[in-house]
Amino acid sequence: MMPLPETSAYLITCSRPGAAKRAADAILLKLYCKKGGCGNCPDCARVKNAHPDIMRLDAPKVDTLREAISFVSIKPERYKAVVIENADDMNAAAANCILKTLEQPPENTVFLLLARSRSGVPPTVASRCAAVRISAEDGAEEKIKSVLGVDAATAHVLFDLSGGFFEEACEIYRDEAFMRMRAELLEMCEKLLRQKGFAVSRYADFIESNKDRLSALFCIMQSYYRDMLVYKKTKTPELIINRDAADKIMKAAPDFTSGALSNIISIILESERRFLAPVNFRLAAEKMLFCILEENAKWKK
Ligand SMILES: [Zn+2]
Structure with a gap:
């Protein structure tokens, strides 16, 4: 896969954090397994579960990075490895704290930094890592x-x-719960457009109960209205992402102006930012739904 351990800091970028994580795990297996990453031996099992010489950080903060620095200062059995997820969340203070160690790591030490994109990582950090970009197959x-x-249709949605x-x-x-959430969400998007009798409080509950998958939720909502907009402009069903809801999307699209649909997408984007800050969650969910309803009322042909 890649030369190890000549370079000891890698920045693995991928739009899907899960795929970046799998790539990091593959590197670790290769590093620790005496058979080159067989996946079945006791070494591989330790890598997959908890290995005393591997540290995993999901948020690169100053204090956790300091822990990582002292962790790599203790001599390993064979290799020391630190996996830093969300390296694109690293602020300047955190970057400064890890710079020297990335540049001159102790012997047999590997750093694997994971990020959605290279541009999000502080340049001082990115430039000290070998770039590994994972792209779709x-x-x-x-x-x-x-x-x-x-x-x-389902294959396209999953893709x-x-x-x-x-x-x-x-x-x-x-993930059945996820697929159920998506089905209910698509239904919500459709009902929002029909307006009449839309149960704001019921769907605010629904959004609140999916707090832990918020980014997927916003992504799906945006893609629904994006599908309507694209179909409206192109009349090309093949461009619809949510193919399993294509009939409803194509049927509803002529009832709305492009302006209304663009505004709805903006409302969702703005709400997404609002949810990132500490908010009264329910209130924010209700506000988003009311804004979309209002937008429909204003623009519906
Ligand atoms: Zn193995």
Whole structure:
């Protein structure tokens, strides 16, 4: 895969955090397994569970990075490895704290930094790491369809949700709670457009109960209205992402102006930012739904 351990800091970037994590795990298996990453030996099992010489950080803060620095200062059995997820959340203070160690790490030490994109990582940190970019696999949609045995519409939806990564798509498909959430969300998007009798408080509850999948939730909502807008402009069903809801999307699209749909997408984008700050969650959810309803009322043909 890559020369190890000549370079001891890698920045692995991928639009899907899950895929970046799998790439990091593959590197660790290769590093610790005496058979080159067999996946079945006791060494591999330790890598997969808890290895005393591997430290995993999900947030690169000054204090956790200091812990990592002292962790690598203790001599390992063979290798020391530190996996830093969300390296694009690193602020300047955190970056400063780890710079020297990245530049001159102790012997047999590997740092694996994971991020969505290189541009989000402080440049001083990125420039001290070897870049590894993971991109979507060719033919993933076809593979999703044949291996999971799903219809073409579902395969396309899974392809989009997974960013084109087969294993990610399988995980999403097997996550029944996620698929249920998506189905209910699509129904909500459709009802929001019909307006009449829309149960704001019921759906505010629904959004609140999916707090832990908020970014997926926003992504799906945006894609629904984006589908309507794209279909409205192009009349090309093939460009619809949410193919399993294509009938409803194509039927509703003529009832709305492009302006209304663009505004709805902006409302969702703005709300997403609002939810990132500490807010009264329920209030923010209700506000978003009311704003969308209002937008419909204003623009509906
Ligand atoms: Zn092994």
